[in-house]
Amino acid sequence: TVDNMTFEVQRMSYSGLPGFELHIPAEHVQTIYKRIMDDPFSREAGLKPHGACAVQGLRTEMWYRGSADVKNIGHYSEVMIDKFIYKKKSFHGMDPDYKPKKQVVMLDVDTGKGWEWAMHLGKYKVFKNGAEVGTTLSSAYGARSRRVHAFAFLDAPSVGDGEKFTVHCHGQEFPAMQLAEPHVPFTGKDEFPFTGEPHVPFTGESQARVAAHA
Secondary structure (H helix, E strand, O other): OEOOEOOEEEOOOOOOOOOOEEEOOHHHHHHHHHHHHHOHHHHHHOOOOOOHHHHHHHHHOOOOOOHHHOOOOOOHHHOOOHHHOOOOOOOOOOOOOOOOOEEEEEEEEOOOOOOOOOOOOOOOEEEEOOEEEEEEEEEEEOOOOOOEEEEEEEEHHHOOOOOEEEEEEOOEEEEEEEOOOOOOOOOOOOOOOOOOOOOOOOOHHHHHHHHHHO
16 A cells, blocks of 8 residues: 555566556546656666556567467467476376477568568468468567567478578568577576565667657
C-alpha cells in the first residue's frame, strides 16, 4: 500500500527478464504510473514507455515462445518442447513412434531497414531452393541483439542448423538462416537471483531502442 493506494506486486515478467508486474486498480493507475516515471531513479535509468511488440522481442530472442508458436501447431515432437517432456512416465497423447513431418525452428531474417516488424503477425510463406517448405509463426526485432528473428514451422527434411531460406512477405523476399542457438542467452533467475536491490535489466540506451522499434 502506498499512500492508501493498495495494489499487487508480482515477481514475474512476460519479457523473460527478471522483473515485476504491478496489478493496480484502475482508479490508481495514472497516479502510480506518474510516480514511477517521475522518480529520479527512473529518470537516471532512462525509463521509457514501450509497446507489447518490444516486450515480445525481448522474450523471443531468447527463444521463449508464446501460445502462437506452440498451441495447435503440430505434434508435440515438432514444436521444440522436448526439454519440457518427462519421458519416464506416460501422458495423454503420448506417441513415441510418431515421425515428425514438420519442425519449429528459429530463423535469423535479414529484412533490411524499415521492415523489422513486417512479419510480426506471422504465417508468411518460407521457401528453400524455390520450393515452399512452411510458414513463419511469431517474429520480432530484438532490442539487445538488434536482429530480426522469426519462429517458423517447416518441413522436417528442410531444416538444419545454418540452412538458408527465403521469407516472402508484403511483396518482399527476405533472406533467412536457421539458428543453432538463441541470439541472446537465457537471462532468468539462475543468472540474476533476486537480492532485494533495484535491478535494471538493460541500459537506458537499450530502453530507447525498444521504444523506437515498438
